[in-house]
Amino acid sequence: MVVRQFGRLGFAVVLARLLGPTDFGVAAAATVYISLTAVLLEAGLSSSIVQKPDLRPQDEGATFWALAAIGLAMAGVTVLFSDEIAAFLDVPDLGPVLVALAASPVLKGVSNVVGAKLQRGLRFRAMAVTEISGTLAGGVLGVVAAELGMRYWALVVQQVGTDLIVLVLWFAAAGLPKLVVDRAALRHLRTFALPLVAAQMIGYGSRNIDNVVVSRFLGQTALSYYTVPYRIMLIPVSLLGNVANRVAFPVFAKVQDDRDRVRSVFLRITRVIGLVVLPAMLGVAVLADEFVETVFGAQWLPSAPVVQALAVTGILQSLTTPGGSVFMGLGRADVSFRWAWVPLTFVVPAFFLGLPWGVTGVATAYTIATVALTPFLVRAIGRLAGFGLRTWVRSVLPAFISTMPAAAAAWVVHIVARQHDFPAVATLIAGLAVVLAGYLVFLRVFFPPSFREGLAAVRLLSTGKLMKSA
Structure with missing residues (x-):
């Protein structure tokens, strides 16, 4: 992946x-x-x-x-x-x-x-x-x-x-x-797979109507400035959330009658994703100008504010995407279908509300709606897996607290570099190094159990044994 x-x-x-x-x-x-x-x-x-x-x-x-x-x-x-x-x-x-x-x-x-x-x-x-x-x-x-x-x-x-x-x-x-x-196979498709397809279609609409809105009302070039940051936002969702789903889904299906096992695996996945995605996405958000200019070129700089606006959405979607494997693995496609209507109802109107402010307004509205809906999604997952919202928050809190001072230090690097007209690539490298070093130091000093779990997860992932250890 x-x-x-x-x-x-x-x-x-x-x-x-x-x-x-x-x-x-x-x-x-x-x-x-x-x-x-x-x-x-x-x-x-x-x-x-x-x-x-x-x-x-x-x-x-x-x-x-x-x-x-x-x-x-x-x-x-x-x-x-x-x-x-x-x-x-x-x-x-x-x-x-x-x-x-x-x-x-x-x-x-x-x-x-x-x-x-x-x-x-x-x-x-x-x-x-x-x-x-x-x-x-x-x-x-x-x-x-x-x-x-x-x-x-x-x-x-x-x-x-x-x-x-x-x-x-x-x-x-x-x-x-x-x-x-035979008929039994068709019946299973109808009762399990069709509600899941419907839920995913609704989710697709929630995630892609913004592209339609931007293209239809702001134009083809604006769509480019929106899509490139959107792909950046999807990196942690695809790389971490979807990897977790791909592996966790068959695992949850095999242990679907063991609620404690399901809860343990899901929270372990959430902690590991949080340890990676929080510093990565917030670091890119703080250094968005340098990141866009270095990676895509100066002609793409109008998309930098969109990168910043979508960073929080990328974090929250990465942390909650593995919930889909809980719904599917436990055979509850009906819950996935019912819950899929909620983002469609609230997120889509947000896109139109953000239109007067261009692509940055659409991206900001997307993030605000995502922040508002995430607690409800976590509760829906927790009702099946056996945990509450506070437990989920505690699982990502060490990574969040450790990221804040590191991101603040990178922001200082960004300001100083702009005042002295440093090259974008040099500022990007220095800023990301500050984020990584500050984050690891803070995590090691104030949250040693989380630091050790992160190191253990790296070792286990390299051997394909993370799920077994959970």
């Missing part, structure tokens, strides 16, 4: 530099579509393969045919309505790009049952080799396409190439899925 997330971000940085804000806006709009296919196909129906205590060939077959049908249907709808979608988003060049990207859901649909079988069997090495290979090879294809002058079509080359490589390698690792079906 480290290679996958930083590989994707790295190739996105290269494409952003090669294409510029205007052409990259077309790619950013297309990314909304790619995210939708991932929600429907990567973690929806295929989750039933992981969660079911006794998996039968008929369960594999029902899930395979359902995903293949959904993938084909999505491709058809995309081709039919590509021009209308482009007109609605006010991105004229998007229509042909969406037609080409229609191949992506078909490829995902026929491959995800195999990926779910690998996850169920905890075959993370095979998954890692496949996804690293797909990410790197697809990214290289995209960069080569951009260098050849294909402009925003480079994203199509990257995405379809990645999906095709993953499909081939997953089939090589796990073989073809079983293609038989």
Whole structure:
């Protein structure tokens, strides 16, 4: 996942530099579509393969045919309505790009049952080799396409190439899925998987309507300035929260009758995520100008305030994302579905309220809504896993307290560097070094148990034994 997330971000940085804000806006709009296919196909129906205590060939077959049908249907709808979608988003060049990207859901649909079988069997090495290979090879294809002058079509080359490589390698690792079906398998899909898909669709809407709002009302270039910081915010969510979900989901499914075990694993995950994400995200927020200029170039500096506004959202989503594995692992897709409506109801209006202040206003409104809703989400998770809001807060408090003085010191570095006109890259390196050193010292002196747990987690993660120790 480290290679996958930083590989994707790295190739996105290269494409952003090669294409510029205007052409990259077309790619950013297309990314909304790619995210939708991932929600429907990567973690929806295929989750039933992981969660079911006794998996039968008929369960594999029902899930395979359902995903293949959904993938084909999505491709058809995309081709039919590509021009209308482009007109609605006010991105004229998007229509042909969406037609080409229609191949992506078909490829995902026929491959995800195999990926779910690998996850169920905890075959993370095979998954890692496949996804690293797909990410790197697809990214290289995209960069080569951009260098050849294909402009925003480079994203199509990257995405379809990645999906095709993953499909081939997953089939090589796990073989073809079983293609038989019976009524019991279809009934399990209806009772478990369909509510989960609905919840994820609603969650997708909550997370991506901001992109639609920005594109429709602020324009294609503004979407670029919003999407790049959004990808930065998603790094800890994807790298930490989604990794935890991928591993914890099958673990929770295996121990779903042991509430104490579920609580122990979830809180351990939360503490480890907090130890990493709090100093990282707040450090980037304090040094946002230097970070954006160094990584993306001076032409992207208008996105620096958005980085700062979305930092808190990135932290909170990273800490709560593993709650999805609790809902799924315990077979409570109904709770996930009911709770998914809450962010949609409150977050979406916030996007419109922030519009008068541009992309920074939209990002700030997003963060305010996320802060307000997080306690309720934690309580929903805690009711199933057996802990309260105070317990959750105590699990992340040492990392938060230790980060504050370190971030303040980095802010001083930022101010002094600007007064003396230091290069952005030198300021960024110095500021991040101050954050890291100050954070580790403060954590070691005032919260030694947390410091030791962090070191132990690093050792256990390097050997794949973190979940076993929890």
